[in-house]
Each structure stands twice: as structure tokens, then as C-alpha cells.
Amino acid sequence: MIYNNTYDVIIIGGSYSGLSAAMSLGRSLRNVLVIDNGLPCNRQTPHSHNFITHDGEKPAVISAKAKTQVEFYDSVKFYNGLAINAIKTESGFEIETSSGKIFTARKLLFATGVKDLLPQIPGFAECWGISVLHCPYCHGYEVKKEKTAIVANGDMGFEFSKMISNWTKDLRLLTNGKSTLTIEQTQLLQQHNVQIIEDEIESLEHLNGKIKQIIFKNKSKIELKAIYFKAPFEQHCPLPESLGCELTENGLLKVDAFQKTTILGVFASGDCHIQARSVALAVSSGSFAGAMVNKELIDEDFV
Template structure:
């Protein structure tokens, strides 16, 4: 329940990183508002892995349990909705939501994640996070030694193949067009019996998000258990950029070792800032950001 409109910290984004920051700040006796629209990027993923004590758990179950634990701290409040504007004020920041609500705070944390930009291949989106995967550390064990493909090309495809070959030797590279490997890369891939299919992908035949076949324009269809794909992305929330926060060359929010962005009073945590994507790293960066925000407030008040 929202009891007032003024807080020490507003956190935009209430998934793993935002909730972790909220717990850190709640335990520091800070008045915190978490604004969340309820659309985490992994909402289609059936299981989360490589997170000790939660290995194999459903992502929504982890976040629901986290929210219950954070809600224990009476200085932390939640608002379900979409933040649509952020403005700097003399005392901090003002955030307005889609419903017309306005809230103010001394500090602002973006834990808003990123938006994956998926190729326009029929069936691809339905499989994303289920059988089309981004991270072998998160999901590789579950499809180890299975028929696997990588959608990639060139240097990235070569390095990705090296990585994925740790989990399976039954591996193909789908370039979705003309291959751009060097002759040396092609030689090494052939030596490791990694087939390169240079043809346009027409569709992914799937059932409930599970790949049945990959259909090509000219080449014969193939059956695989899993596909790995490194999706390009953009910031899920445009508000950091409207405030003037700079991005890195990769499109992540630029922040220093203390997770401060290039705008004073604005911090970043989780996938919108951390290059490697995993629940554990999102939780870690959120917890650290909460501590750094609390320290900044203490330093400003202890004069």
C-alpha cells in the first residue's frame, strides 16, 4: 500500500535485481518504493538454473518468494504500474506513472533489464527461453550431449561454437545466410566435426516452445533439441536515457565501480547494466547497488 509519495529511493524494476536492492535498502532503514510493470524478460523461461539454493526453480516462484521477504521490511513499498517519465528536481527525482501517479525520491535506481530483439523467424519467439537459449551456464546442463544448433556467424559464431562444444559434440552452426568464417576458422570447425549450414532459416517448427525442426529455404530440415542465440538488445526502459544517462558501446547503462551512472543520484543494477546475464549476477548487483545508495545518502547527511 502506498502511504506517501516521497521516498529516500525509488527503484524502477521489481525483478531479481530490484528486489535485492530493495532488501538491502530496507535493512538500512531507507524508505523505498519499488515500481514494477510485471513483465520480466525471463517470464517465458520454465526453470532457472545455476543459482545456488534455487537451482531448477521457476523464475516466477523465485521472484514471488523474494517479494514476500522484501515486503517484511515496513519501509519498503510496492507500486504495480509503468513508469513513463523521470525528471531531475532540486531535491532529487520525480517519477510519473502511466496511471498519473507521481512519486519523488532523493535517489533513483534503474533495475529495468533489457529487451531482446528477436529475429523475425516464424516460431522463434515461441521457443525463446524454452528451447532457444542464450546461456549455456544457465541452461546447458539440461540439453547436454543433445542435438544442438547455434544461430551465429563469423568471429562470434566461431567463439560461440567453441563454448557450446563443452556441453555437446553434436553441434551445427546455422548462419542464416552466407557464412563469414575465415578459412582457418572453417578448417578448425570441420576438424571438430561442427557442420556449417549456410542457408536462410524459414521457420522453427515447435510444440509448446519445444523445437521440432528447423526449416530452411533450400537445405533439408534438421531436428535439434536446442538452439543457442545471442540476441541483440535495447534498454527495456527509455527513462535513463531521457535523464541523460550514457550507454556503453554494447548498449548497457554506463556506471562506475559503485554502480553510479553518469547522472548524479542515479544508479543501475542487473541486466540493464551488467554484461553477463544471470539471476545470480542480477541479485549480486542489486544488493551492492542498495548498499552504495545507502552509503551515498549517509555521506550526504553526515556533515
Template sequence: MKQKDFDVIIIGGSYSGLSASMSLGRSLRQVLVIDSGLPCNRQTPHSHNFITQDGEKPVVISAKAKLQVELYKTVQFYNGLAIRMQKIENGFEVSTESGEVFTSRKILFASGVKDLLPEIKGFAECWGISVLHCPYCHGYEVKNEKTAIIANGEMAFEYSKLISNWTKDLRLCTNGKSALTLEQTQILKEKGISIFEEEIDSFEHKDGYISNIVFKNQEKVEVKAIYARPPFEQHCSLPADLGCDINEQGLVKVDAMQKTNIPGIYASGDCTTQMRSVAIAVSTGSFAGAVINKDLIDEDF
């Protein structure tokens, strides 16, 4: 790649990064998108709750988006991993794993998060297929099915309330001793939600579609879907390395304009919000692109 200096470098070329790059490219900004090709939903067979794209495969949505963005000669793509970034006099310098160096006036992190999946046999294979994160994205497709929740404590209680909107055939697996209060336990039982405290050994499944939860005591519970919220970490460590504030949930902290606490650095998409969906990633990316362009205009006018 001959061009080395840009108006904006976007770290992450999935839905939010692509949306931002289109917004900026149409604003006549020289944009570089650096992407390593590992979106968190790469195993998910269908995307939902995104109008005009409901039911489409996530990989198809992103591929179509990239083809459209590539029509703008103002946007370039670099397949690789950004490993270092530093502030320089007129912006930022970004170094890649392969040794290339690029500079820009502004940085947008649209780098997403990495889910830290538990060591339950079958969990990784089912993740995004029948082990689900978001009922708004996937709940309709498993409505009224035999469903389990893997969670404990306050989160388990609130998650159970939420998922009961989509199915009443619900059981809660705390994967160890329950941390629910007596009152919460009583409420869940009154709602017909069974509570299993035995530790989980594995999932029986076929091609990611679960049929049974197997506990360590070899008891089995038949289910067609599971909801779980495993811990996660930032997919890219560079925001923290640069001093961007990370909130208590582990997300890059941004204001209403998608700005971090570091001047010239912005963030959008899954790395900034617990509301992880394609539609929200696209929305925040598009908005971040407009904000960055306006800031560049204000600086130059």
C-alpha cells in the same frame, strides 16, 4: 498510494530490484519499487546456477522474494510503468503512465533489457525454453544433445567454441552467407561442426520444445536445443533520456560501485551487464542497495 516522497525509487521489481529493495529496506530507507511486470525470462521454465534455487521456476523465485521484501514496512510497491523522470532540487521526480508523481533522493534502474527476437516462425515460442541464451544457465540440461547455434562471423566462431564444452553434436547456422574467415571455417569443420548457410524459415516444436530447424529451401535439421543471442534494447528508455551513458553493447554504463555518470542515479542487473543471470542480478542489486545507503549516510552525517 498516500506516500509520495522516498529516499530511493527503484525502477524494476524483478531479481535485481527486489534484492536492492531488501538491502535498502533493511537499512531503514523509504523505498518505492515501480514495476510493470515484464521480466525478460518470464517464459523460461527453470532457473539454474543460482545456489539454493537451482532448478526452480523463475516466477517462483521472484514471487518468494517479493513476499519476503513486503515484510519490510520501509518498502512499498507500485504496479505500473514509469514514463518520465526529471532532476529536481533535492533529487528526482518520477511520473507514471497513470499520472501519479513520486519523488526521491536517489534512483536505481534495475529495469532489465528487452530481447528483439527475429521473425522466424516458432522462435518466440521456443525462446527461453529450447532456444537458449546462456550455457551457464541451461547448458547442463541439454548436454550432449543435438544442438545448433544461430550466429555469424566472429561471434559465431567464439560461440561455437563455448558451446562445444557442453556438446560435440553441434551445427552452426549462419542464417545467410557465412561471414567466417577461411581459417575459422576450417577449424570448425575439423572439430566436426557443420555449417549451414541457408536462411532459416521456421522451427518445428511442441510447446516450445524444438524438434527441427526448417530452412527456406525446406531442408530440415533435427535439434533438441538452439543457442542464440538476439539483439536487445533497454527495457526502459529513461536512463538514456536522463543522459546516462550507454555503452557500445547498449547497456547502461556503470562503475564498480553501480553508479552511472549522472549523480544520484545507479543501475544494476541485466540493464548493465552481458552476464545475464538471476544470481548476478541479485548480487549487483544487493551491492547497489548498500552503496546507495552509504551515499545517503555520507550526505546526512
């Protein structure tokens, strides 16, 4: 593929949100470059749910179909690589990739997602997205009424237990150490037959990511079908912060109602700024962000 040196927009991140933004911009006749290294955060998840017309499809199938459709728009180009440096210039932005390529654009859109920080428990990472789940709306139906655990503590453990009890009553809360629940929270969970277990977790026994049982450090065991866990995270890409983009108190990119970050000319879409993570929300965010980038370009040129 022959690349230009300069584009209207560079999108960093070519998964669901980035592809959705690229389609909006391609249909707006914009010259766009999508830079992506092909490692989406949900690559281990076998099926995507709660995205109408794609319910139950493999994430890779959805993104491959999306890319094929975006490639129809000749003004959108793709570069397989990693963006490692971003510089604000008088005319826009300069992006350097790990291979030494330099691209420039008037506007930047980050659709780079976040990196989940998983506990160093053997088997946990292997089960993440398969039987260790982050979202009941994405995966809860498939494990409804099954023997389920939540790994959390304190207010998070209490609120998450309340939520998951909608999908299963066979539920236990694993605080992985001394409980920090209040007396009132403990009593209410017990009234709803949520077992609270304070034993520390040693490992997860699984088969190809499908959990079989939790093994505790005291050598006790519990057989399970699913675990819910809200992972702490960090920005997957350091470039927005290097440009001066502000983060929220939760570590997400701060954007306004038009998907603009705190740096002029830089936009964000998808998981890097959305608290609730799903394919459907990422696609919606990207589509809107693409339109907002195009509007800013129009406003600047129509003088």
C-alpha cells in the same frame, strides 16, 4: 496501500535485481518505493539454473518468494505500474507513472533490464528461453550431449561454437545466409566436427516452445533439441537515457565501481548494465547497488 509522496529511493524494476536492492535498502531503514509492471524478461523460461539454493526453480517462484521476504521490511512499498517519465529536480527526482501518479525521491535506481530483439522467424519467439537458449551456464546442462545448433555468424559464431562444444559434440553452426567466417575459423570448426550450414532459416517447428526441427527456405529440415542464440538488445526502459545516463558501446548503462551511472544520484543494477545475464548476477548486483545508494545517502547527511 497508502503511498507517500516522497521516498529516499525509488527503484524502477522489481524483478531479481530490484528486489535484491530493495532488501538492502529496507534493512538500511530507508523508505523505498519499487515500481514494477510485472513483466520480467525471463517470464517464458520454465526453470532457472546455476543459482545456488534455487537451482531448477521456476523464475516466478523465485521472484515471488523474494518479494514476500522484502515485504517484511515495512519501509519498502510496491507500486504495480509503469514509470513513463523521469525528471531531475533540485531535491532529487520526480517519477510519473502511466496512471498519472507522481512520486519523488532523493535517489533513483534502475533495475529495468533489457529487451531482446529476436529475428522475425516464425516460431523463434515462442521457443525463446525454452529451447532457444542464450546461456550454456544457465541451461546447457539440461541439453548436454543433445543435437544442438547455434544461430550466429562470423566471429560470434566461431566463439560461440567453441564454447558450446564443451556441452555437446553433436553441434552445427547455422549462419542463416552466406558464412562470414574466416578460412582459418572454418577449418578449425570442421576439424572439431562442427557442421556449418549456410541455408537461410524459414521457421522453427515446435510444440509449446520445445523445438522439434528447423525448416530452411530450401525446404530442407534438421531435427534438434536446442538452439543457442545471442540476441541483440536495447534498454527496456528509456528513462535512464532521457535523464542523460550514458550507455556503453554495447548498449548497456555505463556505471562505475559503485553502481553509479553518469548522472549524479542515479544508480543501475542487473541486466541493464551487466553483459553476462543470469539471475545470480542480477541478485548480486542489486544487493551491492542498494548498499551503495545507502552509503551515498549517509555521506550526504553526515555533515
